[in-house]
Amino acid sequence: MDIAITAAGLHPTTESCLEALQWLHERREFHNVLDMGCGNGILSVASAGIWQAPILAVDVSEKAVQDTQGMVDKHQLQSLVTVAHSNGFSNPLIKNNSPYDLILFNLLAEPIVQMASAVNNHIAPNGVIVLSGILAWLEESVINTYTALGFVFIHEIVNNPWRTHIACHKEKTEKS
Numbered sequence: 001m002d003i004a005i006t007a008a009g010l011h012p013t014t015e016s017c018l019e020a021l022q023w024l025h026e027r028r029e030f031h032n033v034l035d036m037g038c039g040n041g042i043l044s045v046a047s048a049g050i051w052q053a054p055i056l057a058v059d060v061s062e063k064a065v066q067d068t069q070g071m072v073d074k075h076q077l078q079s080l081v082t083v084a085h086s087n088g089f090s091n092p093l094i095k096n097n098s099p100y101d102l103i104l105f106n107l108l109a110e111p112i113v114q115m116a117s118a119v120n121n122h123i124a125p126n127g128v129i130v131l132s133g134i135l136a137w138l139e140e141s142v143i144n145t146y147t148a149l150g151f152v153f154i155h156e157i158v159n160n161p162w163r164t165h166i167a168c169h170k171e172k173t174e175k176s
Contacts, residue, residue: 017104017106018042019157023155024166030102032054032102037105038057039064039106040064041067045072062085089115100122100123102128103127103128112133116146120169128167129146129151135161135162136160154166
């Protein structure tokens, strides 16, 4: 399946996330993806198109959930993408479908840091996270928080003043 998604006119953090997905596509396969803060659903649709993997797309905003469902319906990806309302990791579907080998965040630094322990509880061994929506002056806080949880930062995309990071959980084992 080939889903054509153009980055033209998108927010710089969304552009960077699409670039991160392309970078990952050249290096890894994913089989269970969580799009935390799915917004309009573009990252969920792109991920489904790239990996043909189940995607759980969640957002705290009811409008975002509706927009994502519309995007999923437009691209006929209902068999791959499940859309749900969730305040952070609170929706039981998140736990039921855990662990994830890829978790996407296109939020802001503060909620990304606040959800770090929940991310750690839902990431698969050697799982990957994409962290986007980070302003340059808040980058250190995000990196320090996730490094302390065993994530190793493997790639950075700069779209000033925004930063997008890709990190892999190197220390987590099946028994963690």
